[in-house]
Amino acid sequence: MYRPLLTLLLILCITCSTLAQQRYEANWASIDSRPVPAWFEDAKFGIFIHWGLFSVPAFGPTARDSVGVYDRYAEWYWRKSTDSNPKNKTYPIFKRFEERTYGPNHKYQDFVEGFTCDFFKPDDWADVFRQSGAKYVVLTSKHHEGFTLWPSAQAWNWNAADVGPHRDLAGDLIKAVKAKGIRMGYYYSLYEWFNPLYKTDVAGYVDRHMLPQMKDLVTRYQPDIVWTDGEWDHPSETWRSTEFLAWLYNESPVKQDVVVNDRWGKETRGKHGGIFTTEYDLVHDANSEGMAFSRPWEECRGIGSSFGYNRAENLEDYSTSKQLIDILVDKVARGGNLLLNIGPTADGRIPVIMQQRLKDIGDWLTVNGEAIYGTRKWEKSPKVDSKTTLFFTKKGNDLYAICTRWPDAPLTIPGVRKPKRVSLLGYAGNVPVKSSGNGLALTAPTLSPGTIPCQHAWVFKLEGAL
Structure with missing residues (x-):
């Protein structure tokens, strides 16, 4: 009669010992040993949101200005419009716009008056995200300008609660998003372009400004994701990144499920942290390309060519729904996630063209989501x-x-066994299939406009083929 009790005590002891071993130390060997929570790899599709004072001028160069990808970011307005260094080749473009639109004596701080967020309805935003099929959302809590979207004590009179809309934008949105069953977290810039403390005393900035802000953000809102950026000025030791991550993994209220990225110091991308990140298909450290796909990773990009809303962009600057669905398929098939960015307006609207793109993705996922969510890369997939x-x-x-172009000829799939059943997702009819050498050959059914299950890409499911 005592054996079950002894067994239970043994299990409890083993469990306690295992938990004790899971305490992480403030060094990269220990931090990197923490597995990325499984929910992230299952989620596959998330929404990035760049929103701040830069949404007021909402301006940046476009492809028509013959500038590089990173030169088109409207969220860099303050830096690009004031940095006359010859290396900043976009300075004349930003400066010309600034003087023509706002006058020669305008200050960036004056944009606070235009950041009204009058039309910001967090429940409506959350409905757009749910309809898109996204499983997580990442909001810029603070970009490099230092202006926070929550009432941060370290950003007195430089946050959305003290000035501008006088609202806790970050808090209002996370409440609405989580109510829809969607995970949510925050982007946070480690550095600030013009913060006097950062410019004169980096150690003091980290100790008295950055770390308290980050801990406040985590304890106040309990985010599912902490997505850092702006790390490139200093190594992770200067940012005290492993110290913060040890606290996050050991002590914080989100220690079990929180996901972090790899932007913790100028040496860390593709090497340390949680998920690895790419941006508009570029891996920032060329030597890390192989590693970037050896563990959970995520591609971030805009629907247009800027993260922050850019009024100068035309239709040609926006990816089509077809292109975005193809990008999602490509990233997931390679084993990654897609974090697709939207740039709301200063008065709190998600531009209609962005809503339309998200709806089209959601409509496609309604039919084909089982080929995306919870899937993994097929190791035998052709290059x-x-x-x-x-x-x-x-x-x-x-x-x-997953066919991103309707197959006009039979599809040959090598290295699989005869499936129990082959189907076209969203279509009730049969899919002809036969053995072909070391694999299978399947033929797409003949469809009409009334029977085609979706637009843009089509999925054949081979049950029991692996």
């Missing part, structure tokens, strides 16, 4: 490149073949 139109994901013993 993917810019010309690939047939992608693969897997879930258990099932294989999904």
Whole structure:
């Protein structure tokens, strides 16, 4: 009669010992040993939001100005419009716009009056995100300008609660988003361009400004994601990144499920932290490209060519729904996630064109989501490149073949066994299939406009093929 009790005590002891071993130390060897929470790899699709005072001028160069990808970021307005260094080749573009639109004596701080957020309805935003099929959201709590979207004590009179809209924008949105069953976290810039303390005393800035802000953000809102940026000025030791992450993993209220990225110091991208991040298909450290795909990773990009809303962009600057769905398929088939950015307006609206793109993605995911959510990369997948139109994901013993172009000829799929059933997601009819050498050949059914299940990309499910 005592044996069950002894067994239970033994299990409890083992569990306690395991938990005790999971305490993380403030060094990269220990921090990097923490697994990325499984929910992130299952989620696959998230929404990035760049919103701040830069949303008032809402201006940046475009492809028509013949500038590079990183030169088109409207959220860099303050820095780019004041930095006359010859290396800043976009300074004349920003400066010309600034003087023509606001006059020669205008200060960036004056944009506070225009950041009204009059039309910001967090529940409506959350509905847009839910309809898009996104499983998580990341909001810029503070960009490099230092203006916070929550009432930060370290940003007195330089936050959305003290000035401008006089609202806790970060708090209002996370409440609405989580109520829809969507995870949410925050982007946070480690550095601030013009903070006097940062410019004169980095150690004091980290100790008295940055770390207290980050801990306040975590304890106040309990985010699912802490997505840092602006790390490149200093090594992680200067930012005391491992110290913060040890606190986050050991002591914080989100220690079990929180996901972090790899932007913790100028040496860390693609090497240390949590998920690895790419941006508009660029891995910032060329030597880390292989590593960037060896663990959970995420591509971030805008629907347009800027993260912050850019009024200068035309239709040609925006990716089409087809292009965005293809990007999502490509990233997921490679084993990654897509964090797709929107740039709301200064009065709190999600531009209609962005809403339309998100709705189209959501409509596609309604039909084909099982080939995206919870899937993993198929190790035997043929090499993917810019010309690939047939992608693969897997879930258990099932294989999904995703065609970004309707197959006019039979599809040959090597290295699989005869499936129990082959179907076209969203279509009730049969899909002809036969053995072909070491694999299978399947033929797309003949469809009409009334029977085609979706637009842009089509998924064949091969049940039990693995």
